[in-house]
Amino acid sequence: MPKLIAITIDDEQPNHILLKRVIDQNGQLEVVKQFTHPETALEKIREIKPDVAFVDIEMPDMNGLELAEKILAIHGQTHIIFVTAYSQYAIEAFKVNALDYILKPVDTHEMNRVVRKIMNRTSQQGLESANEAQEIMHKGRILCMGDFEVYGKHSYQKVHWMTAKVEELLAYLVIHLGKPVDKWKLCDLLWPNLDPNKATTNLHTSIYRLKKTIANEQVPLQIKSNSNGYWVELEECLLDYQEFVRLSTDLLRSNQQPDSEKVVSLLMKAETYYRGELFENKAYIWSSAHSESINQMYIRLAYQLIDYFDKNQSIEQELEYLNKLLRFFPYEEKACILAMDIFEKRKDKPALIRQYQQHSQYLMKEMGCTPSLKVEKHYKKLIKIL
Numbered sequence: 001m002p003k004l005i006a007i008t009i010d011d012e013q014p015n016h017i018l019l020k021r022v023i024d025q026n027g028q029l030e031v032v033k034q035f036t037h038p039e040t041a042l043e044k045i046r047e048i049k050p051d052v053a054f055v056d057i058e059m060p061d062m063n064g065l066e067l068a069e070k071i072l073a074i075h076g077q078t079h080i081i082f083v084t085a086y087s088q089y090a091i092e093a094f095k096v097n098a099l100d101y102i103l104k105p106v107d108t109h110e111m112n113r114v115v116r117k118i119m120n121r122t123s124q125q126g127l128e129s130a131n132e133a134q135e136i137m138h139k140g141r142i143l144c145m146g147d148f149e150v151y152g153k154h155s156y157q158k159v160h161w162m163t164a165k166v167e168e169l170l171a172y173l174v175i176h177l178g179k180p181v182d183k184w185k186l187c188d189l190l191w192p193n194l195d196p197n198k199a200t201t202n203l204h205t206s207i208y209r210l211k212k213t214i215a216n217e218q219v220p221l222q223i224k225s226n227s228n229g230y231w232v233e234l235e236e237c238l239l240d241y242q243e244f245v246r247l248s249t250d251l252l253r254s255n256q257q258p259d260s261e262k263v264v265s266l267l268m269k270a271e272t273y274y275r276g277e278l279f280e281n282k283a284y285i286w287s288s289a290h291s292e293s294i295n296q297m298y299i300r301l302a303y304q305l306i307d308y309f310d311k312n313q314s315i316e317q318e319l320e321y322l323n324k325l326l327r328f329f330p331y332e333e334k335a336c337i338l339a340m341d342i343f344e345k346r347k348d349k350p351a352l353i354r355q356y357q358q359h360s361q362y363l364m365k366e367m368g369c370t371p372s373l374k375v376e377k378h379y380k381k382l383i384k385i386l
Contacts, residue, residue, distance in 0.1 A: 003030040004051035004118065009041045009067065010034075010083065011059045015104075019054060019083065022111045029115060038062040045074045046147070046281075052118055054102075057084040068098060073327045076275070079118050139236040140220040142174060145244065145294065146275030148282055152218035153236075159217045162209045165190050169206050171279060173223070173232040175290055177242060182229040189286060241294070244273040248297040251304075258308040267305050271321070274298045276328065299329060306338065315342060330362040333371075337378050344382040352382055 006029040008019050016034040023029050029052060035041035038061055041053075053071055057064035068080045082101035099121060100114050143149040148171055150159040161167040168190060173181060187199035194202065207230060211223050220235035234242075247270035251263070258264045278291035302325045309318035322339045325332060336359045343352035356371070356379045363369050371379070 003028060005029075005048065006031050006052040006054065007041065007048060007050045008034045008054045008083075009036075009038060009059075009064075010054075010056035011036050011061070012056075015056065015083070019106055022106050022108055023054075025108055026111050026115050028119060038067045041067070042070055042074065045071055045078070049075050050078050052079045052081060054081050054083050057082050058086075069327075072323075076324060076327060079121065081114055081118075139238060140218070141238045142219075142221075142234075142240070143275070144171070144174065144239070144241040144278055145273060146277070146280050148279050150217075150219060153220055155217070159213060159219060161213060163206070165202070166206050166209045166213070168282070168284060169203075170210055170232070171282070171284060172286065173230060174239065175241065175278075175287065177232055177234065177239070180224075180226060180229045180231045186230070240273045240275075241278070244270055244294065244297070247273075248301055252297065252300055258304050264305070264308055267301055267308075271298070271301055271305060274301075274328075295329070299325065299332070303334070306335075310338075315345075318342065326358075330359065331367070333359075333375050336371075336375060340379060340382055344385060347386060349383070349386045352379075352386065 006023060008016055008023075008031060010016055010019070013036060016036075020031050020034065023031055032050070033044065033048060035044075038059060053068075055064045055068055055071075059067070064082060064084075068082070071078055071080065080098040082098055083104060083106065084101060085104045100117055102110050102114055140153045140155075141149070141151045143151075148167070150170070151157070152159060161170075169186065172186070172189065183200070183203060184196075187194075187196065187203055190206070191199040191202050207223060207225075213219075214221060214223070220237040222233045222235065224231050224233055247266060251266060251270065258267055274294075278294050279287050302321055306318050306321050306325070309315075309321065319339065319342055322335050322342070325335045326339065329335070336355060339355050340352050343349075343355060356375075359375065360371050363371060370376075
């Protein structure tokens with residue numbers, strides 16, 4: 001089994017040396033990068049996509065708790081392990097959905113304990129089992145939610161496209177899977193300011209380059225064509241967009257309440273496919289309508305899971321899905337209120353205040369407004385109780 005990718009973030013270089021030594025002794029993680037500045041680490045998170053981040057809490061430029069929230073907002077699959085000299089940070093650590101924390105000086109026994117927890121959690125996540133994940137890796141993957149990533153069969157390396165237009169062409173055809181797209185529509189989409197002859201030449205060249213890259217990288221899909229246009233057909237390949245829509249449509253259309261393990265399992269599987277906005281790292285204007293539809297599906301699924309765990313008094317899991325929902329959609333009033341309710345039940349006044357402040361700051365920064373009267377009244381009521 002390949003080692004999990006790890007990074008360490010600490011403002012003091014000697015701590016990096018000691019921490020890496022203990023991690024290396026365990027042998028199940030590979031430290032690929034060590035950062036002394038939080039901002040530099042954040043710039044690299046999307047590129048590295050670490051499985052594990054060891055984060056020092058006491059840093060002068062940015063508090064480790066704040067840094068962890070920003071890491072999870074960029075790459076929600078990262079396991080956060082806090083490294084601290086003070087045990088009182090333990091409660092704070094779990095408020096930002098950290099997996100665990102280690103006290104300094106870090107010893108081998110503590111590291112082994114934390115790594116076992118990471119490995120157990122990793123084995124439970126993703127696509128239900130290591131065998132299924134391995135099978136999907138062999139088949140190839142096209143990931144559209146969050147970063148747009150394409151992988152060929154038997155490969156962990158992302159496909160690199162000859163040009164941005166070739167990549168966008170594939171993205172558009174994938175979203176319209178199996179449906180012929182008129183060649184003139186593709187020309188208008190990709191080269192709206194060129195004369196028709198030049199645009200047609202560019203389209204033919206891009207199709208040729210797309211087919212060549214697909215063949216070279218062993219991406220299991222085919223580009224089909226007729227006299228009017230082009231379309232994509234998948235062979236043995238996972239398309240996260242397709243799987244998410246299929247599962248979500250079935251679950252939401254049937255209006256099944258998550259009252260059985262089977263339904264909850266399907267909800268959780270659908271939820272794992274959502275890694276962010278459709279083609280989040282691209283500026284495809286044409287994808288906005290599709291993206292909004294996907295976002296609304298995810299929000300509905302997330303609330304069903306949150307409701308299920310609330311009814312079953314599984315507060316940690318409820319809060320986990322609330323945190324993820326709020327990372328993607330910090331404007332969600334209902335999620336904000338539910339999170340504040342949890343903190344009130346826990347008698348955790350600082351967390352309640354922080355939740356309200358985060359909601360308020362986002363609304364002011366992004367929309368130039370303050371929380372609704374409903375949220376404000378609810379917040380004041382809870383504060384009085386505490």
